[in-house]
Amino acid sequence: MQYRVNPRNGDRISALGLGCMRFPGAALGRPDARAARGLIARAVERGINYLDTAYLYPGNEAAVGAALEDLGLRGSVLIATKMPHASVKRPEDLDRYFDEQLERLRTDHIDYYLMHNITSPAQWERLQELGAGEWLARQKAAGRLRQAGFSYHGSAGDFARVLDAYDWDFCQIQYNYAGERYQAGTAGLEEAAARGMAVFVMEPLLGGRLADKLPDRARRIFAEAAGARTAGPAPVSPADWGLAWVWDHPEVTMLLSGMSAPEQIDQNAALADRALPGCLTDGQHAVIARVVDEFNRANRVSCTGCNYCMPCPHGVNIPGCFAAYNASFAHSWFTGLSQYFTASAVRTSFPKLASNCVRCGACARKCPQHIDIPARLGGVCRRFQPGPVGAALKLWARRHR
Ligand code: SF4
Ligand code: SF4
Structure with missing residues (x-):
């Protein structure tokens, strides 16, 4: 050593x-x-x-x-x-x-x-x-x-x-x-x-x-x-x-x-x-x-996965959402989406979707990377839950409630 x-x-x-x-x-x-x-x-x-x-x-x-x-x-x-x-x-x-x-x-x-x-x-x-x-x-x-x-x-x-x-x-x-x-x-x-x-x-x-x-x-x-x-x-x-x-x-x-x-x-x-x-x-x-x-081209949210912002009172898996979002630029959109499904535990009674966020701001105050978490979760929603995908996810989530 x-x-x-x-x-x-x-x-x-x-x-x-x-x-x-x-x-x-x-x-x-x-x-x-x-x-x-x-x-x-x-x-x-x-x-x-x-x-x-x-x-x-x-x-x-x-x-x-x-x-x-x-x-x-x-x-x-x-x-x-x-x-x-x-x-x-x-x-x-x-x-x-x-x-x-x-x-x-x-x-x-x-x-x-x-x-x-x-x-x-x-x-x-x-x-x-x-x-x-x-x-x-x-x-x-x-x-x-x-x-x-x-x-x-x-x-x-x-x-x-x-x-x-x-x-x-x-x-x-x-x-x-x-x-x-x-x-x-x-x-x-x-x-x-x-x-x-x-x-x-x-x-x-x-x-x-x-x-x-x-x-x-x-x-x-x-x-x-x-x-x-x-x-x-x-x-x-x-x-x-x-x-x-x-x-x-x-x-x-x-x-x-x-x-x-x-x-x-x-x-x-x-x-x-x-x-x-x-x-x-x-x-x-x-x-x-x-x-x-x-x-730098692929890194859209500078989340390190430290978990300091967790737990979210509304169940959002914050680091999981950001990891999936970054993966969708670093690898492929499908890779990111599949990670998002896993991180969101979408097949559970309480899916941890980014769209659960009510923008209370409790998480952002704890983030050492100073990420505007509610705003960036909005970007995650737009990438993984747009139009038909969002509707399908909501339907899926409802069925497994
Ligand atoms: S701002 Fe959104 S993600 Fe952050 S703690 Fe509140 S509900 Fe959860
Ligand atoms: S506190 Fe910030 S860097 Fe840490 S997991 Fe949450 S969003 Fe990511």
Whole structure:
């Protein structure tokens, strides 16, 4: 395993971290404890020493804590988890959530502690007024947390203001080859690294949209390039290309991948061994530039499938609708329609059709990608439920009620 050093405290961190949010079963709100144990064991076996979870991932901290205790691996890994800061209304809430997290994770300290999903400087200012800055310093002094940081989903312009607002040790940003100018982007990555902070990357494959869900034409570009002779690692699959692109950046300390199968861990860990900073050639960068063009042509809604917007009180399967919509441009309209049928559970008593949306707006407030969900669901309806198709779907839904 390749390790990179946290410039703040000298920790040697595996270049590949395990994002625990996508443990099997997590979509139902209850991670499969046995699967979680198996994945963590395999990850540590392959040299991964950083595990990322959050208070808001249902059942996730408890699954990680139980697995580490069962396996006796707490001392072998760095645990990262996150404060659900929007729920912090009074100063004492900080201790309340943190104590609960220590208990769930069955540990006496958190190695990397983040304010979860900061989207604007105003959010941190509000927390500062509740004493969060002093609180973090106190926890560090008491040895209850080692490094303080934040995960970020705000605009490029606001990122430097959040960096300036506290003496952070590290930050976690969304970063991938399709989003160099999105959210913190390349400018934010370089800015944070220049301040001597560790920078962790999330969504390196955009929730799979740069891997198995990549448009067919983009996949062909990668497939044709896979046989070329290169000086660095020879990425094979679209996922390899996406991960190698992130590791190519020397400013990146570690990238998180939400691996949900042991084989995925093996494959990504093998690539992490070879994907050193500066590993990609100019020719490989040119290949990725062509893929970005194709991706942008097909990528109509920037949904990563994180599920933060769910559940919809009217039953709409929001990420499923958007995945099907994008697939209809990336592959074919029929592929998208067939996915839409599956995601909508149209043969159930309560179909999860995009047309169920009543535009209440509850979901859009929670979306880290700032998608205008009700408006974009309108586009999904127009694509999959126009005229006769819509009438047929409604009839079908009525029959199965
Ligand atoms: S806006 Fe539509 S999709 Fe979003 S929560 Fe309300 S009904 Fe559901
Ligand atoms: S719409 Fe937004 S919140 Fe919902 S799954 Fe997609 S990216 Fe996540």
